[in-house]
Amino acid sequence: MTTWRATAAMTRATALGALGVAAAVLFGAPVVVVLTAPLLLLAAMGLLHRPNTSPVVETEVDHVVLHEGQGTRVRLVVDDLSDVEHVTRLSSPVRHVALHPAAGRMGCLLEPDGEPPVVEASPRRWGRRLLGEENVALTGRWAGYRWGPVSMVGSQLQVLPVRAPFDSRAEAPQPLGVVGAHRSRRPGDGTEFASIRPFHPGDRLRRIHWRVSLRTDALHVVSTRGEEDTAVLVVVDALADHGRSGGVDGASSSLDVAVRAAAAIAEHHVRRGDRVSLRVVGTGGETVRYGTGARHLRLIQARLATMQVGTPRDLRGDQVQLGVTAGTVVIVLSPMLSDVVGTMTASLVKRGLPVLVVDTLPTDVVPAVVEGTDPRIADLAWRMRRIERREALARLATIGCPVVAWRGPGTLDEVLHRLARWAQLPQVRAR
Template sequence: MSHPDAQWRPTGALGRAVVVAAVAVCGALLVGDPALLVIAVPFVAIATLGLLHRPARSPVLAARLDHASLHEGQGTTSRLTLADADDAEYLTRASGHAPYVAMRPHQGQAGALLDGPAGPAPLVEVSPRRWGRRVLGEEKVALMSPWAGYRFGPLLLGGQQLRVLPATSAYDSRAEAPHPLGLVGAHRSRRPGAGTELAGIRPFLPGDRLRRVNWRVSLRTGDLHVISTRAEEDTGVLLVVDALADHGASGGVDGPSSSLDLSVRAASAIAEHHVRSGDRVALRVVGRGRELVGYGTGTRHLRRLHHTLAGIRPGEMVGEADPGVLQLGVTGGTVVILLSPMLAESIGTVAAMLTRRGVPVLVVDTLPGEVRPGVAEGTDPRTAMLAWRMRVLERSMVLRRLAALGCPVVPWRGPGTIDDVLRRLARRAELPRVAAR
């Protein structure tokens, strides 16, 4: 431990006691005033006892968190381990204020008397209140020798950087996917196959299984009839998260949500639902990081999606020549769910293009209701408000045009948000149509 603060140093209290004791005793000797000696007695004792308890060994401190992965709103415990702390009497931990991190005790400030060499250090409970990259457990730790003569530290212990995963909000959907086109899954497809959903009853053909024979109809008609079913297939879901900007203030998991909060939490919930349904889910982030997760399924893939969502940082894409040519990698049988506050031109453009190509696109509007524009310093608030109103008007025009093209736009409301529109998309997918190329 080579940190300059990692050593025992005399405290101000010891210095005060020593100086007061020395001056008072010397004064008493020189002047012959016993009152000074009476006043100095406690200070002499404190100084002496403080000096007698001078620590000999340097403690070794290490902090760790109980969990390596957390969702926003969840909590963990920060534990401190001590070695060679026999000379210490009291331990103080203080974390200070970290954005979107709640701590108990308040600000992670806790102290405790150390009973023995391996005495219990005070625990600090830590809970990240917002998804994203967070440093948890960063704190200052100080040790005090008996009679407060010497202090070790305060020593800065680096925290642990975690990607706090978005909250898995309750979400469920019973709607079918519009274009199931896979091997196995839970969605009813248009083609017949070995599923459970009844498609009809037809005359027996060579190759039909005997257990499919419907004996009641066969006896009534005199010919063998079998039950035909629809195949059940998985579908591809492409989640597109607009991270070009974050509108609105975020109050964490318990407070108001910003646009990016809504987008990330909605994407997390939809991804979890579809992955658990056996669908293939991909993620594309439109923003500074351009994160991309390919199609996949299973728990490990879901974890990867959550980690990618947790790492999103808002910002403009750099080097994008034409915002209209966003390559989203849409394949056949894919449903595109676009989560966006719909304030960027490129997002509206790509939604319109995909809809014209016949790809089922669903826009989840994530602009919070009470959002106010952030006004830069030196900008006239009235001008900023006027600009914001114009921007909102443009946005409503884009939404109307998308609706006219057949691209549904729904605000995020949690469970069941996209059920109705997915059902309508599924019905529309069964109709013949001409796709623009």
Template sequence: MTRWVATPALARACAVAAAGLVGAVALGSPVLVVLTAPFLVPAVLGLVHRPRTTPRLVPDLGVQRLHEGQGLASGLVVEPADGVEHVTRVLERPPYVVLSPPSGVVGGLLRDGMPEAGIGVTRWGRRPVGAEQVALTGAWAGFRWGPRAVPAVTVPVLPQPAAFDSRAEAPQPDGLVGAHRSRRVGSGTEFSGIRGFAAGDRLRRIHWPVSLRTGSLQVVTTRAEQDSGVLVVVDAFRELGHSGGVDGPASSLDLTVRAASALAEHHVRVGDRVGLRVLGPGDARVPLGTGTRHLHRLAGTLARIVPANRQVDEDAALELGVQGDCVVYVLSPMLDAPVVTATAMLVRRGVPVIVIDTLGERDLDELGGPRSRAGLAWRMRRVERDNLLDRLAGLGCPVVPWRGPGTVDDVLHRLARRAQQPRVRAR
């Protein structure tokens, strides 16, 4: 409704007041005027204060993005507000959105401020928030405008990074100055070792105590000051389990996205160059980069992930786009052969790859029990998956379940030691 119309209360007051006045004149009874006065006065005041302008509703959320678990106040601006006395708002509640009050119904006098409702988001993604129905009432409840629908505003909800910290070094730093030392010998300040003098060595690198003791010139070698290249690969081909939001049970994709966010934030904070590859709808790619702005780009890309939930072609060929020496984190439930094959190809090329299993614990009771058809099929699928992971581990690729802090420390230490050894790469 886009115009002001009389309320039923005003219509009743006018009808009763008119009937009383007509009756008083017809019957010559002034008592009827006194009896109808409580209806006559509000009817006259309501007609006198009839709004003359057409209001316009402008949603005012006040934020451009949120994190899981955060909330906002759903503001609303009424322009112009001439003649508006009372505002009633009824908010819609889409999935993974909570309201305060839970009913989503708020109202109050405009002179006391626009009534606001609290909106909270419980899961990452692009969430439509702020959709509501708004009704305005004029002075003395004489005229009503609306209810009028206010469209939702899509707000990107960034994943809440899982608790994660690592004290291990990346095994193959490759870039420009960063936090992790390089395994390459070059110009730097960190001691690497002592070797015999060779043509081209700087004279200031000569270590005289060792040279005098051995009888031949010895020079000090240092580690090149280079940072780490880290590629985070996210498997969004399917989602297993039901997501209960940030405080509820986590689906496989919840674990994947939150773990990817935690890994990306950790490595960006310590100065590494981080890239992202999303396998699934959209095939998103974020090149290697550093800094807070790049971290926001990574988080925004993760928030736009939508699970494919379709059968993946078993013969499909995936190219993860790994360039140069970098550490590759593959976050996946590892249920699709193309993802396993692409990971194995990287391992055969000598790229340090860490597979982080984000399948999580799945309750067979949700499938009808372990003896149901669905439960039996899932158990058989797990056997096939375990076989694939065993073959992948046989190639030298570590597979670790996501456990939060310290998940990859031991694996990175082992990869760093392996990186010191000569490698043969398959071309």
């Protein structure tokens, strides 16, 4: 209802007051008038302050882009509150969105020049979250007239993955960039010691090593390794989501672990000046090209928050084109339950690229049982699938692809150190 209508209290007070006056006149009992006088007074005050405005009500969210666990305020905007004394709001609950008050119901009297009550919302999981439908009702002075309730569509929030704590001191296996923080195999004007060699024309005087020069009676200089950036490709397996998600405060599904780990890895490398790219293997096939900077990081987080989960039709591992060039570090985030991802990873390793797999499958995950399926058959099928997964991981390990489980800070240090040592060894390639 978008018009002011008399409330039940107003109708009841008017009817009882009129009935009392009629009874007093009919039966000659003035005491009845005394008893019903308060009701008549309330009815008269309600009629006297009858609203004449037509309010326009809208909802407004302070922030439409949030990280998991952050909160925002959903405000009620009314163009004219001169005739409004009480505001009632009722918000429908939505999965993975916490409300305050928890039930989403609230109402309060308006102070002079006051604002309508505010509902606080906090998304608990990444993705696009649509706030629930909200019903709003306005009550006039002396509770005589009510406007509404009217239904209002909830606002949409874009929830970015939480900034998981992650840090790595490992260097890139094959840095081939221009300027960065990784030690290169090539000599350059860096800070990492390489060797002491005889002086050549063009060497800087500050590089002269005087102790060796005095001992050998010939000028020697200190040579250093260059410091370069690297390219990092983060591949996220979004073919399926295994396990149940309890939000940022609860249990994590395989996709939760993958998305949060991808956001943490991307943020770490962007801050170090590396070029980071994203590729999602799923229905949407979201892709973010190589780039650096805070704006590029926000773009990666937005793609992770809006990606589509599902398996495309007729998808094969040899058909997935990642466009990886030499020197790129490929980090595959996957539960490794799909042959497509396994084939794609093996092909990258055989090309000689530094590839590592981050296992995102939770240890306590259980398969979802379809109604009508025998639980014993479902458990047997899941155990067989786990055996196939272990064999796939073992085959990747035999061809030189390390597999680690995500555990936050330090997850990739040992693996990247091993890849860096392996990259420095002479490689024999068949022609």
